[in-house]
Amino acid sequence: MTFRLDGFDLGAFVAATLAEDLGESGDVTSAAVIPADARFTAVMDSRDAVTVCGLEIAAAFFRALDAQAVIEPIARDGDRVAPGSDLMRVTGNARALLTAERSALNTVQHLSGIATLTRRYVDRIEGTGATLLDTRKTIPGLRRLEKYATRTGGARNHRMGLWDAAMIKDNHVAVAGGVGPAAALAKAAGIADIIVEVDRVDQIAPAIAAGATHLLLDNMPPAVLREAVALVAGRVPTEASGGVTLDTIRGIAETGVTFVSVGRITQSAPASDIGLDFAEV
Structure with a gap:
């Protein structure tokens, strides 16, 4: 997946967002609890009925900290999914993925919230x-x-x-x-x-x-x-x-x-x- 948006610098956005979360000391929890070479596989899923948005940006967060992370898209931006639907599967270095998790989720949650509400308005005026x-x-x-x-x-x-x-x-x-x-x-x-x-x-x-x-x-x-x-x-x-x-x-x-x-x-x-x-x- 490669996300491009006119006038938007994805690399700068990801770097600034991670820097805000990491501060000067980094992810002290993952560094203390997770072995440096541990592997991790996780599935991003929706607990709501949503119009999905932001998955490729989420993938960029994971790849920023683990360039070798394997991202398997299950849904795509614009898909309307039911509660309990899987959206993405990610495998990679456990420390890296857990460090990127909140930034990735915040972005997908916010953008999917906007897309979902927008779709409700669009549906309401159909025809x-x-x-x-x-x-x-x-x-x-x-x-x-x-x-x-x-x-x-x-x-x-x-x-x-x-x-x-x-x-x-x-x-x-x-x-x-x-x-x-x-x-x-x-x-x-x-x-x-x-x-x-x-x-x-x-x-x-x-x-x-x-x-x-x-x-x-x-x-x-x-x-x-x-x-x-x-x-x-x-x-x-x-x-x-x-x-x-x-x-x-x-x-x-x-x-x-x-x-x-x-x-x-x-x-x-x-x-x-x-x-x-x-x-x-």
Whole structure:
């Protein structure tokens, strides 16, 4: 398995994560308890029903401390597995694998938690024609990984950062003097993708006229969303955002919006219950 993700340095991530765990003294428990030449075989398994994510990153942790470790993938990222499913079998130096265990598991648990929650939202809007978007509500330093996890769960990535599109929100509008002036300034700056947040239907026409290429319909109830979608009439994509939950997302998606964005899929996803257990050879 070889994991590659644009803009993400896997080697640096693994090294920094292990350094944080090892400190200056290293794994004192394994060094004291486990013979230096002891071998170890273990199986990573899920105790929950999950959408799997992060297995190749976990493998990188094990290989970082034992280059000869044998990794046998049983599942792959994106697989939906039942409770009790085996995900990976790993064999190698016991000290090395036990030292890497927590870093590997933390990563898989966190990313699988995001992918699993994302998949629940995606399933909830199936058949509506709307697409689920993630947001920038991510843990600092982990955005690339967390957005990889939302893609694994079936969502589409929204902006990766502040650099890849303009997103004019309420504070920008307040300073610029309105949605029209704000969008016009962004267009004059040569920005191709201009997302404008509107919270009232009377902001739609000036935003589009000034150059908005995407409208974020903020905290609008379904009846207002339908009105907004009708006013836009397909001229630009529409995105419903704000306070979206599993209970409300289908009704929102059925209003005809192009996208629904949900911060909860990264901000509030619980870690999946995934473990690594000794296996008899």
